[in-house]
Amino acid sequence: MIPFNQPYYSGNEKANIATVMGTKVLTGDTEVSLLCEQLLEKKYKFKKVFLTNSCTNALEIAAMLMDIQPGDEVILPSYTFVSTSNAFALRGAKLVFADSKSDHPNIDEVQIEKLINSKTKAIVVVHYAGVACNMDAIIALAKKNGIRLIEDAAQCIDSFYNKRALGTLGDIACFSFHETKNIHCGEGGFIAINDASLIERADVLRNKGTNRSAFFSGQVKKYEWVDIGLSAIPSAISTAFLYAQLLDIDKVQLKRKKIWERYFRNLTGLNKSGKVKLPLIPDYASNNAHIFYLICKDKQERDELILYLKKNEIQAVFHYQSLHRSPYYLDKHDGRVLSNADYYSDCLLRLPLFYDLSLKEVDYISEKIIEFYK
Numbered sequence: 120m121i122p123f124n125q126p127y128y129s130g131n132e133k134a135n136i137a138t139v140m141g142t143k144v145l146t147g148d149t150e151v152s153l154l155c156e157q158l159l160e161k162k163y164k165f166k167k168v169f170l171t172n173s174c175t176n177a178l179e180i181a182a183m184l185m186d187i188q189p190g191d192e193v194i195l196p197s198y199t200f201v202s203t204s205n206a207f208a209l210r211g212a213k214l215v216f217a218d219s220k221s222d223h224p225n226i227d228e229v230q231i232e233k234l235i236n237s238k239t240k241a242i243v244v245v246h247y248a249g250v251a252c253n254m255d256a257i258i259a260l261a262k263k264n265g266i267r268l269i270e271d272a273a274q275c276i277d278s279f280y281n282k283r284a285l286g287t288l289g290d291i292a293c294f295s296f297h298e299t300k301n302i303h304c305g306e307g308g309f310i311a312i313n314d315a316s317l318i319e320r321a322d323v324l325r326n327k328g329t330n331r332s333a334f335f336s337g338q339v340k341k342y343e344w345v346d347i348g349l350s351a352i353p354s355a356i357s358t359a360f361l362y363a364q365l366l367d368i369d370k371v372q373l374k375r376k377k378i379w380e381r382y383f384r385n386l387t388g389l390n391k392s393g394k395v396k397l398p399l400i401p402d403y404a405s406n407n408a409h410i411f412y413l414i415c416k417d418k419q420e421r422d423e424l425i426l427y428l429k430k431n432e433i434q435a436v437f438h439y440q441s442l443h444r445s446p447y448y449l450d451k452h453d454g455r456v457l458s459n460a461d462y463y464s465d466c467l468l469r470l471p472l473f474y475d476l477s478l479k480e481v482d483y484i485s486e487k488i489i490e491f492y493k
């Protein structure tokens with residue numbers, strides 16, 4: 120079976136882990152964590168990076184930093200992972216789901232303005248498949264209305280909007296290093312803070328609500344409970360693994376883009392004949408080759424294609440289920456129909472894409488898809 124995903128290994132992870140084991144200090148915020156944070160800040164121009172245990176973790180910190188109170192409203196796409204919404208639900212926010220664009224799973228910027236009112240505290244965008252939302256329009260809306268902007272950039276490492284790295288455009292951005300991501304540490308992530316006024320509190324929030332960092336840097340005599348918080352600092356073992364991956368990012372990206380482009384070329388005929396739709400990369404967005412997806416005519420066809428590929432030893436998978444239709448939120452949603460989000464829930468199919476996938480395998484998978492549509 121060709122799996123949907125296989126985690127990348129650089130080959131240097133074990134040596135890095137052995138080195139930190141030798142130091143006999145395995146907690147977080149050690150030298151190797153700092154190396155990862157500094158590399159990310161320098162390469163992508165984030166103001167401040169704190170590594171976390173997951174993107175979920177980072178989103179929870181973001182929601183705390185926004186000081187969301189029960190009843191505050193947060194606008195976010197319905198077509199996203201549950202962590203995007205859960206972080207704000209945990210703070211008592213009312214979630215106002217927006218639809219996706221008709222030609223892309225990303226949030227439809229045109230719809231956001233109608234959803235803003237005096238209770239709106241934040242807009243959360245999700246750059247689906249690492250492809251940027253229409254950020255100029257969204258940044259302008261956030262500024263005009265005095266609303267905070269958060270980027271759920273879980274899939275966005277090494278991706279850009281008009282040459283600016285994703286994750287540098289909002290007040291805060293949250294990234295994932297889960298093993299399904301282009302580079303990873305099994306479970307991991309980071310929060311990028313672009314508004315300097317939020318950095319100090321973010322440090323407290325990730326430190327269980329204590330001023331432990333200030334204590335270690337000699338700014339206070341003892342560390343105390345000063346705020347709410349989470350335990351969100353990854354161990355030196357995770358970050359040693361991550362550092363090996365970060366050093367390989369350019370190599371990984373080159374290979375993933377080759378795979379993505381091969382799929383695109385192989386399946387262009389199906390797109391032209393109207394059998395499937397292929398991913399759209401708008402002019403303002405780069406492609407970090409995180410996901411290769413196609414969009415089928417309807418759910419039945421998508422599900423039949425999944426089975427057909429499975430019979431041919433290929434694991435292809437659907438993606439998010441619209442959150443406004445989810446069992447937890449269905450009776451809390453305001454009833455607006457979000458047909459594009461439902462369309463991507465029902466019709467989108469992701470194909471295998473990982474570093475060690477050969478172009479021969481990509482050709483085989485493409486052939487089987489073309490065969491299905493004959």
Ligand SMILES: Cc1ncc(COP(=O)(O)O)c(C=O)c1O
Pocket residue numbers: 172173174175176199200202203245271273274294295296297307308
């Ligand atoms: C858009 C989005 N946000 C958040 C997450 C959660 O990431 P993590 O598994 O690192 O918590 C995911 C997971 O893939 C995601 O797709």
